[in-house]
Amino acid sequence: MGQPRWDDPENSAGGMIRAALWLVQEVGEGNTFTKNQLREAFPGVSQIDRRVRDLRSYGWVLYSSVEDASLLAEDQRLAKIGVHVWDAKARRAAAPQSTITAKERQAVLARDGYMCTLCGIAGGEPYPDDAALTAVLSISRRSATRTTGKLKDAFVTECKRCRSGRPDTPLSAEAAVAAAEGLDPSDLRRLVRWMERGRRGTTELDRAWAAFMRVPADMRAAVAASLRTHQVS
Ligand SMILES: [Zn+2]
Numbered sequence: 464m465g466q467p468r469w470d471d472p473e474n475s476a477g478g479m480i481r482a483a484l485w486l487v488q489e490v491g492e493g494n495t496f497t498k499n500q501l502r503e504a505f506p507g508v509s510q511i512d513r514r515v516r517d518l519r520s521y522g523w524v525l526y527s528s529v530e531d532a533s534l535l536a537e538d539q540r541l542a543k544i545g546v547h548v549w550d551a552k553a554r555r556a557a558a559p560q561s562t563i564t565a566k567e568r569q570a571v572l573a574r575d576g577y578m579c580t581l582c583g584i585a586g587g588e589p590y591p592d593d594a595a596l597t598a599v600l601s602i603s604r605r606s607a608t609r610t611t612g613k614l615k616d617a618f619v620t621e622c623k624r625c626r627s628g629r630p631d632t633p634l635s636a637e638a639a640v641a642a643a644e645g646l647d648p649s650d651l652r653r654l655v656r657w658m659e660r661g662r663r664g665t666t667e668l669d670r671a672w673a674a675f676m677r678v679p680a681d682m683r684a685a686v687a688a689s690l691r692t693h694q695v696s
Contacts, residue, residue: 467549469504476549478505478514483523483548486515492544497537515539519601521546521557524627532595542627563602563618571602575620576665577673583663584622585676598622619662 467474469484476484485504490496498512505511515525522545528534546557563571577600578585584598603621643654657663665673678686 579622580662581625585673
């Protein structure tokens, strides 16, 4: 199916669709744009930045300076182009993704310990390999293979970076085996379980850390001080 031009005067599509086309045709994946550029492109459309935010429900990943400190306050980065919303069929097929209720969302986050099920980062935590980037968690719908071999849709907590599929340097199978060889038997059992499930589980230590990350920043020193007195010396 052909992709309409974002500025085609014949195009009667809504703001979200035209904004998606503008992002694809004028910005491009991986590049940044400013709110002013967006508003200048759509002078008559009210709340065009909200229409851009709506794209997140369709798998589009956009970073602001809040999450990526390398961006200026006015900048946003189009990290990943999601569902081709200008294609009505694709848009309709993807629409159920946005039907998770706030209550369900909270339940999924709590079940996953407020951590990304792919890389294990807690919400609000800076990435160990990229301190400029702070983790933002969201809920994705994923097809998971059950032990019965049946494919089932499930909601899982994932961080934006994992969702955007930022490619890391690929590792060899040997390197992955070598990395696990030094684990003690209980960690190794846990790792194998995670591999079977296709997603990371959480440990008590992870849950304790994620709980700490949810404490307001100005109260964290008190938590640390209290736990220091619990430490066995
Ligand atoms: Zn992640």
